[in-house]
Every structure is written in C-alpha cells, then in structure tokens.
Amino acid sequence: CSKGVNEQCPPDSQHGGPNPLSALNAWNYALNNVKAALRHSGINADPAVLSAIAQVQAGIQSFLAMPALEQFGAIVSSASQIFEALTSWLQQQPPTPLRLPPPVAGTYLRVPSDGRPAGQLAFKLANGVEMPAIGFGTWKLDGETCYQAVSAALELGIRHVDTAEAYGNEAEIGRALHDSGVPREQLFIATKATSVALGMAEASYLEAIVAGQLEALQTDYLDVYMLHAAGVRGDKLEAVWRGMERLYEMGRVRALGVSNFGLQELEELIGFAKVKPVYLQNIFKVYKQGEQILGDNGVGVANWARNHGMMMVGYSTINSWPHILPPLEDPHVLAIARARGRTASQVLHRWALQHGIAVIPKASSRERILENTQLLDFELSDAELSALDGIATLSESTHDQMRPAWLEDTYGLQASSAAAVQQAAEPASLK
Numbered sequence: 001c002s003k004g005v006n007e008q009c010p011p012d013s014q015h016g017g018p019n020p021l022s023a024l025n026a027w028n029y030a031l032n033n034v035k036a037a038l039r040h041s042g043i044n045a046d047p048a049v050l051s052a053i054a055q056v057q058a059g060i061q062s063f064l065a066m067p068a069l070e071q072f073g074a075i076v077s078s079a080s081q082i083f084e085a086l087t088s089w090l091q092q093q094p095p096t097p098l099r100l101p102p103p104v105a106g107t108y109l110r111v112p113s114d115g116r117p118a119g120q121l122a123f124k125l126a127n128g129v130e131m132p133a134i135g136f137g138t139w140k141l142d143g144e145t146c147y148q149a150v151s152a153a154l155e156l157g158i159r160h161v162d163t164a165e166a167y168g169n170e171a172e173i174g175r176a177l178h179d180s181g182v183p184r185e186q187l188f189i190a191t192k193a194t195s196v197a198l199g200m201a202e203a204s205y206l207e208a209i210v211a212g213q214l215e216a217l218q219t220d221y222l223d224v225y226m227l228h229a230a231g232v233r234g235d236k237l238e239a240v241w242r243g244m245e246r247l248y249e250m251g252r253v254r255a256l257g258v259s260n261f262g263l264q265e266l267e268e269l270i271g272f273a274k275v276k277p278v279y280l281q282n283i284f285k286v287y288k289q290g291e292q293i294l295g296d297n298g299v300g301v302a303n304w305a306r307n308h309g310m311m312m313v314g315y316s317t318i319n320s321w322p323h324i325l326p327p328l329e330d331p332h333v334l335a336i337a338r339a340r341g342r343t344a345s346q347v348l349h350r351w352a353l354q355h356g357i358a359v360i361p362k363a364s365s366r367e368r369i370l371e372n373t374q375l376l377d378f379e380l381s382d383a384e385l386s387a388l389d390g391i392a393t394l395s396e397s398t399h400d401q402m403r404p405a406w407l408e409d410t411y412g413l414q415a416s417s418a419a420a421v422q423q424a425a426e427p428a429s430l431k
Contacts, residue, residue: 098387138150279310
C-alpha cells in the first residue's frame with residue numbers, strides 16, 4: 001500500500017488482508033522498530049526525528065480509530081520520509097545486545113527437546129483428557145488436497161486434527177482418518193459448531209448439526225467440540241452453551257471449548273456455564289498474542305485462560321492474517337532461526353509450545369508438514385523467548401502508550417515514547 005489506495009490496496013476497512021488499516025499497522029510496527037534502534041544505539045537521537053515519529057504514529061492511531069482515506073496518503077508519505085532520512089544510518093548500525101531481566105518463574109514451560117516424535121507430547125486438559133500438543137490445522141484445505149494432507153500428517157505421527165463445520169472438509173478428514181488405520185483411541189479430533197455459534201441457526205439444531213459432523217468424521221465421539229466464535233451473547237449464548245453441555249453429558253464429546261473468544265466473552269460464559277470450557281482456540285502469533293485485536297486489559301487472554309483452567313491452542317502462528325506483517329519474514333524471528341539453525345516456522349511454533357500453548361500448523365505439502373513436526377529436538381532460551389514476546393509491543397505500542405500492558409517492555413519503547421511525546425508538542429521536520 002506504499003503507492004496509496006489502489007487495486008492492490010483496496011479502500012475498505014475490513015479486518016484482515018491488504019488494505020489501509022493493515023498497511024498502517026505495518027508502518028506502526030516499522031516505526032516502533034526505529035524507535036527501539038534509536039533507543040539502544042547509544043547516541044542522543046535528534047529531537048526532530050523523535051517528534052516526526054510521534055506525529056506520524058499519532059496520525060496512524062487517529063486513522064485506525066476513525067478511518068479517513070483522504071489522510072492515508074499523507075501518513076504513508078510522512079512515514080516514508082522518516083525512513084528515507086534514516087536508511088543510511090540504520091544500515092550502518094551493528095546488532096545491539098539487549099539486557100533482559102530473568103523471566104518470572106512459571107512464565108515458560110520446559111518442553112522436551114530430546115527428539116521424540118511430535119505425537120508423543122501431550123498437554124492435559126483440566127478435565128483429565130490428554131491432548132497431543134502438536135496438531136494439524138485444516139482451514140482452507142479442501143477436497144482431495146485436504147485428504148492427502150491429513151493422510152500425510154497421520155503418516156508422520158500427528159494424532160491431533162482440527163477442523164470446523166464452516167471449513168466444509170469434515171468428510172475428507174473422516175475418510176483420511178478411516179483410511180489411515182490409526183486406532184480411534186490414539187486420535188484427538190477437534191471440531192467447531194459454526195452456524196449456531198454465529199446465530200445463523202437456532203440453538204435447538206445443535207444436536208442435529210453435531211450428528212452430521214460425527215457421521216462425516218466417521219466417529220462416534222469428538223475429543224473437543226467448541227463454539228467457533230462469540231457470535232451470540234446474553235440469553236442466546238447461554239442457550240447454545242446448554243446445548244453444548246447436553247452433548248457432553250450424552251458422551252458425544254469428551255471436552256468443551258470455545259474459539260475466537262475475548263476476555264469479556266470468556267468471563268460472560270464462565271459466569272453461567274455448568275460444564276466449564278477447558279479449551280480455548282485463539283490466534284497466537286508474535287504480533288497478536290491471544291486476540292485478533294488486543295485490548296487494553298491488564299492480563300493477556302493466554303494467562304487468563306491458564307488461570308481459569310483452560311488449555312489454549314494457538315492458530316495462525318505463522319500467518320500474516322489478519323494484517324499483512326509476515327511472521328516468517330520478520331527480522332527478529334529470522335535472527336533467532338539463523339542462530340538456532342532452524343526454520344522460522346519451527347522457531348515460532350516452538351515459541352508457542354514453550355508458553356504451554358498447543359499448536360495446529362497447517363500445510364499441504366509433505367515437506368512442510370514434516371518441518372512442522374520437528375519441534376521437539378531443540379529449545380529456545382529464555383532470552384530468545386523474551387525477544388519474541390516483545391515483538392507484540394513493537395506491533396501494538398503507540399506514540400504515547402506501551403501496549404499490550406501485560407507484556408514486558410523488552411525493547412524500551414516506554415522511554416522512547418516519553419521522549420518523543422515531549423518533542424511532538426512543537427512542529428518538526430526532517431532535514
């Protein structure tokens with residue numbers, strides 16, 4: 001979107017994909033990286049530069065709060081000027097070591113690194129059900145491609161498969177599970193109720209919907225059944241959850257869960273649930289650690305879930321969605337991958353596992369599926385984990401606020417923002 005609004009950068013404000021909102025999120029990330037570089041360079045940054053950065057970031061936040069397309073070009077132009085002015089200096093800077101405080105006890109999980117097969121690492125849900133921690137996601141896998149991919153994952157030792165009513169691929173997955181010859185008791189099948197959860201079907205249809213899903217998946221029960229999203233609230237959500245509880249009591253499902261729930265929705269659900277959800281599937285990547293839109297809460301969703309007896313499963317760990325920042329190309333991620341001799345995908349999924357968060361990477365080629373199973377023969381250090389955690393602050397922090405508030409200020413953005421805000425009171429320009 002550096003050339004403004006056009007076919008490649010359509011003038012919509014939808015959450016996800018290339019558009020002005022996503023582009024300005026990326027510019028905000030880039031500017032925070034510049035602030036961090038200035039902060040740790042050991043020089044006194046030019047006040048005009050700090051002021052210019054603060055002004056552009058303030059403009060970005062104003063746009064994100066109330067998009068006005070006529071402002072987009074000016075913001076991008078100003079951001080580009082900052083980088084044009086600093087490119088030469090940035091290229092001359094050597095890597096700067098960061099001094100990181102030791103993590104709080106219990107922040108990271110000691111995950112095995114002895115080379116065991118991916119299917120042999122399990123996390124236990126609060127109700128005692130064991131879940132393979134490395135699974136296989138199937139979003140946007142269709143037809144024969146889906147069948148072949150799931151078959152390959154099973155051949156490579158994966159025993160946890162995730163799908164959803166909305167994916168339209170449960171029959172292909174069921175066929176792959178059946179043809180694999182893997183005993184049912186060794187499999188962990190997770191799927192989602194979509195139409196009822198989103199209010200597209202009445203809660204009374206839930207039993208019929210799950211019956212169709214069981215038939216398609218060629219199984220008598222599900223290991224986890226979850227609401228796909230918090231599309232309904234209040235009495236409607238409670239009615240839907242009562243239907244979920246009946247499925248649990250009937251033995252159709254071994255555990256209940258939810259997906260794409262934020263803190264408010266989770267607290268509402270916990271307040272009336274007789275059978276508590278023990279599983280939460282949300283986005284979990286270095287830019288968006290637990291929610292697609294991170295709020296100003298004092299606690300992250302992953303920690304909230306852990307404190308309330310819910311095991312979290314992270315999706316889209318390596319995907320750019322819902323914005324356009326590609327985690328697999330992030331310089332911070334690539335630096336750690338090079339140091340470890342691993343791929344960026346392996347580093348990112350291992351990072352999630354060491355947070356105690358299960359992963360469900362999706363791939364269609366056998367080579368990529370194999371790559372995503374090779375997560376248990378290396379370990380990330382506490383410093384590397386902290387550096388990856390801090391990427392969210394580079395993505396989310398504004399000109400005057402370090403965000404999300406529940407993360408450590410790994411890159412020193414709070415001090416940088418304070419200096420910038422002081423200078424931004426007066427107009428400044430780059431020379």
